[in-house]
Amino acid sequence: MSFVTGVYLVYLFTPIVLLFVGSFGQLWTNSLLPSGITLGWYQQLWHDGSFRRAFTVSLEVVTVTCVLCTVLAVPLAYALYKNASRGVQVASRVVFLLPIAAPPLVLAFGFILVFSSDLLPWLGSLWLLIAGHVVLTLPYLLQALVADMRHLRLDELERAAESLGADFRAVFFDIVVPMLRHSLGSGLIMVAALSIGEFQLSNLVAGFLYRPYPVVLLQAFYGATGFACAATVVLLCLALLAATAGAFTARSASRYRTVRG
Amino acid sequence: MSIALESVTFRYPGTEVGVFDIDLEVTDGELLAVIGASGSGKTTLLKLIAGFVSPASGRVLLDGEDVTSIPVRARQLGIVFQSYALFPHMSAEQNVAYPLKVRAVPAAERKRLAAAALELVGLEQFRDRRPFTLSGGQQQRVALARALVFQPKALLLDEPLSALDAGLRGEMRDEIQRLQREYRIATLHVTHDQEEALSMADRVAVMEAGRLVQVATPRELYDAPATRKVAAFVGKANLWDGRVESGDSVRVTFGLLRTLPHHYPAGESITVLVRPERVAVGPAPDGGNSFSGRVVRDRFLGAVRRYDLAVADSIIFGETGRRGRIDSVHIEPEHVQLLAR
Numbered sequence: 111m112s113f114v115t116g117v118y119l120v121y122l123f124t125p126i127v128l129l130f131v132g133s134f135g136q137l138w139t140n141s142l143l144p145s146g147i148t149l150g151w152y153q154q155l156w157h158d159g160s161f162r163r164a165f166t167v168s169l170e171v172v173t174v175t176c177v178l179c180t181v182l183a184v185p186l187a188y189a190l191y192k193n194a195s196r197g198v199q200v201a202s203r204v205v206f207l208l209p210i211a212a213p214p215l216v217l218a219f220g221f222i223l224v225f226s227s228d229l230l231p232w233l234g235s236l237w238l239l240i241a242g243h244v245v246l247t248l249p250y251l252l253q254a255l256v257a258d259m260r261h262l263r264l265d266e267l268e269r270a271a272e273s274l275g276a277d278f279r280a281v282f283f284d285i286v287v288p289m290l291r292h293s294l295g296s297g298l299i300m301v302a303a304l305s306i307g308e309f310q311l312s313n314l315v316a317g318f319l320y321r322p323y324p325v326v327l328l329q330a331f332y333g334a335t336g337f338a339c340a341a342t343v344v345l346l347c348l349a350l351l352a353a354t355a356g357a358f359t360a361r362s363a364s365r366y367r368t369v370r371g
Numbered sequence: 372m373s374i375a376l377e378s379v380t381f382r383y384p385g386t387e388v389g390v391f392d393i394d395l396e397v398t399d400g401e402l403l404a405v406i407g408a409s410g411s412g413k414t415t416l417l418k419l420i421a422g423f424v425s426p427a428s429g430r431v432l433l434d435g436e437d438v439t440s441i442p443v444r445a446r447q448l449g450i451v452f453q454s455y456a457l458f459p460h461m462s463a464e465q466n467v468a469y470p471l472k473v474r475a476v477p478a479a480e481r482k483r484l485a486a487a488a489l490e491l492v493g494l495e496q497f498r499d500r501r502p503f504t505l506s507g508g509q510q511q512r513v514a515l516a517r518a519l520v521f522q523p524k525a526l527l528l529d530e531p532l533s534a535l536d537a538g539l540r541g542e543m544r545d546e547i548q549r550l551q552r553e554y555r556i557a558t559l560h561v562t563h564d565q566e567e568a569l570s571m572a573d574r575v576a577v578m579e580a581g582r583l584v585q586v587a588t589p590r591e592l593y594d595a596p597a598t599r600k601v602a603a604f605v606g607k608a609n610l611w612d613g614r615v616e617s618g619d620s621v622r623v624t625f626g627l628l629r630t631l632p633h634h635y636p637a638g639e640s641i642t643v644l645v646r647p648e649r650v651a652v653g654p655a656p657d658g659g660n661s662f663s664g665r666v667v668r669d670r671f672l673g674a675v676r677r678y679d680l681a682v683a684d685s686i687i688f689g690e691t692g693r694r695g696r697i698d699s700v701h702i703e704p705e706h707v708q709l710l711a712r
Contacts, residue, residue: 263454270456272443273421274470274517284469288460 129346132339144336151340161341164326170236171322172305175243176298179251182244184294187255188286191264206253214246214310221315234317242311247304251297258293259286306348372434372524373398373557374420379429381419390415390581393429397525400555402548403586404568406604407578413561416578417527420559422446433524449518449556453530455510457502463489463513464498470521488516491550508539515547519554526551526558532567544571565605569593577601599642599710607677609645609688612712614638621709625683629659630707642710647677649706650689654699661701662687 133151135144155161190202204211221242225233232238264286271281309324316325323345330338374397382389390412397403405413418424420431422443431439438446457466464485471481489495492512502510511531518526528547532540548571551558562568568575569589576586585597596602599610613623615635621628623643635641654661664682680687680700689700 266452266454266456267458269423269443270450270452271458271469271473273446273448273450275444275447275473275521276469277444277473280473284473285458289458291460 126346129339129342132335133343135336135339138335148336151334151336154337155340155344160321160326160329161323164321164323165344167236167316167320168306168323171240171243172302174240175247175305176301178240178244179248179301180294180298183248183251183255183297184287184290187252187259188282190252190256191259202252202256206249208249209246214242214308215314217242217245218311218314221311233315234320236317236320239312239316239320239322242315243305243308246308246311247301250300250304251294254293254297254300255290258290262289264289303349307345373432374525374559375432375435376416376419377430377432379419379426379431381415381424381426383415388412388581390419390578393583395576395583395586397557397559399557400552401573402551402558402560402571403574403576404560404562404572405576405578406562406565406568408604409563411578412581413563413578414529415581417450417529417559417561420525421448421450421527447521447524448527449521449523449525450527451511451514451518451529451531453533455502455514455531455534457510457513457517459502462499462501463494463505466502466513467517467520470517474521484520485516488520489513491519491553492516492546507535508543511535511543512546515550519550519556523556526554526556528558528560528562530562531560532562532564540567547571569605575605577604593646595708596644596710599644599712602642602644602708602710607647607688607690609643609647609650611643611645611685613641613643613709615641615709619704621707623685625662625685625687628702628707629704630709631705633709635709635711640712642712644708644710645687645702645706647688647690650687650691650700650702652689652691652693652697652700655701655703659701660704660707661699663699666697 132138132144134147134149136146136148136150138144190198221238222233224230225238267285267289268281271285276284307324308322309328312322313325313328316322327338327341327345330341374395376393376395379393380389380391382391388410393416395403395416405416407413415424419426422431422438422441426439429439430437433446433448458469461469464482467488468481468485471484476484486495486498489498492515494509494512494516497505497509497513502513505513514531531547532543535543544567547560560568560572569592572589574586575589575592577584577592579598579600585592585601587595592601592605596605602608603610611623613621613628615633615637616622616627617637619630619632621630621641621643628643654663662680662682664680664687666678667681667686668677668679670677674692675690676692676694677688677690678697680689680697687700689697691697
């Protein structure tokens with residue numbers, strides 16, 4: 111068992127390690143490892159206008175996606191949680207499975223069909239790109255929130271608040287929203303991680319002015335290996351940062367729930 | 372302030388479970404305990420008063436005012452939930468101050484009132500602690516302080532002691548009683564623990580299958596239960612099937628029992644009730660109501676010893692402080708109660 115795990119870990123981490131090594135290597139052609147050490151690829155990346163712009167676009171898309179997901183997911187998850195009817199439960203399961211049932215590529219083709227018409231000529235706009243990211247990531251956040259609501263036995267706390275004189279608004283903002291901060295935090299980090307790395311939809315939907323980082327990254331692979339590695343490492347660091355933050359949020363949330371239970 | 376239910380009926384949708392035709396009043400300053408087996412409808416009764424569910428028919432009155440259609444938040448009731456339902460993201464003080472906050476009490480005033488309420492339950496030094504860092508008993512006290520801080524019209528307690536261990540439960544019983552007396556507030560206390568109900572309440576209501584079967588003082592309930600099921604539920608009891616022999620005797624499977632003069636006609640099937648502490652060890656001086664047998668179960672509980680004496684095909688369950696051998700018992704006629712079947 112430990113042998114299989116070891117092989118799996120080697121398989122998983124070898125490309126990542128090679129990316130790091132390659133990003134600092136001066137020359138890497140037809141050899142196992144690169145020769146020479148340089149920071150030049152990172153300097154080149156820093157001074158490349160298209161990459162800097164793509165990085166900014168990615169951050170903009172991630173930020174707005176997170177905000178929109180929060181605005182949409184919290185009330186939607188609450189409505190799903192409160193309405194326990196069979197129909198709503200089935201509908202919510204379909205929504206949760208949407209990213210698996212309809213991969214980004216399918217969604218992108220749909221977007222091209224609908225938004226390249228004269229009636230809705232928004233293909234290539236930043237807002238359409240953001241809308242696509244919201245559609246792709248919202249189910250993950252919804253799932254995290256609904257699961258947390260069930261786990262926290264929110265209904266009991268709501269009843270208590272109501273009995274103490276709180277109206278719907280007070281219950282929602284004083285009890286429900288603060289109680290969900292852990293799942294909202296970890297869910298948003300997942301949203302951010304997915305949005306940062308999203309390529310399939312972005313590649314087809316993004317316009318020339320609003321290409322996010324992963325789309326521009328693809329071009330790097332047509333150039334020098336070291337530059338491609340450095341550009342990928344930047345994306346990897348962003349994703350790792352998001353994953354680590356997510357793990358910490360989830361850990362503090364589970365500790366909080368364990369003590370409560 | 373008082374709580375009253377008038378001909379209240381409620382049925383859970385799609386079931387035959389609920390409460391039916393309930394008439395009940397909790398007077399000002401009174402502590403009324405509602406007991407019954409699981410599913411008997413006691414928590415439903417509390418939910419109806421609180422407003423969490425609405426009756427299909429009948430009225431809920433608070434201090435004479437019909438609140439049947441008034442939402443929960445406007446009923447001004449202090450409720451202590453079984454799980455305490457403290458808000459985990461708030462400190463003890465913030466929890467207690469919350470009902471004042473939603474009533475727009477100025478911040479300084481609600482801080483003062485919350486501190487006073489916490490002091491009343493002996494938790495002033497824990498005001499900044501989150502609920503999950505407090506023990507069960509401390510959480511219970513915070514829940515009580517929160518339920519009382521806004522001067523509610525009445526107090527509803529939903530099995531508030533069931534999550535505590537036995538030692539703490541006794542302590543909290545006294546605490547709840549003390550606060551209830553101090554606030555002089557009408558209190559409905561739902562519990563499945565008959566000992567808790569008998570020791571705390573001014574009156575006890577017994578529920579069975581969604582109906583009230585008896586409402587009486589703890590002593591009346593114990594000494595004169597209305598039905599066989601009430602007798603079985605409240606305290607320990609010997610309950611034997613019998614047939615009335617005459618105006619002062621009844622025949623049970625293990626012999627003839629003399630009773631005080633009663634009104635049941637001869638030949639009627641009846642339930643005979645004898646409390647175990649009324650079973651005296653040894654034969655009666657005059658030999659009446661005396662039975663010999665063999666102890667088949669003997670439980671030593673410190674001050675009390677409980678034993679099962681096998682007599683003919685029946686068991687006489689007794690309680691005594693004596694430690695010696697037991698091979699016969701007797702029952703005084705005044706301790707033999709008859710209940711209609």
